[in-house]
Amino acid sequence: MIDPKKLDEMARRIGAGLPESVRAFQKDVERQVRSTLHQGFERMDLVTREDFDVQAALLERTRARLRELEDRIAALEGQAPVDDRGGSDIT
Incomplete structure (x- = not known):
């Protein structure tokens, strides 16, 4: 399984790349990205x-x-x- 710290780092990087108008929702976006990445990696059976x-x-x-x-x-x-x-x- 992928290290949760790596998932958090990926989510933070994606959140940091968001346009200013969306940054207000950055925490929600990071949470959604983290969840999506986690589910995707789980399905891959890594x-x-x-x-x-x-x-x-x-x-x-x-x-x-x-x-x-x-x-x-x-x-x-x-x-x-x-x-x-x-x-x-x-x-």
Whole structure:
């Protein structure tokens, strides 16, 4: 989830960019913007950078393990006796 402080900062920046005629309503506008941003981000089902990095590291370890296992299988298949039909004798 997005840090509430970042939402507040975004809302303040948007409010500060309003024309003078609308600045009287700045707090209401900031509140509405904050609410809209929060709802939008909730619907996006975002993850934190930390969670993303953890999952990326896990995926990399899984890929490395898969490569190791594929290499072991290839080595074992190379050692298996082959029958005359092109298949392995291992059942």
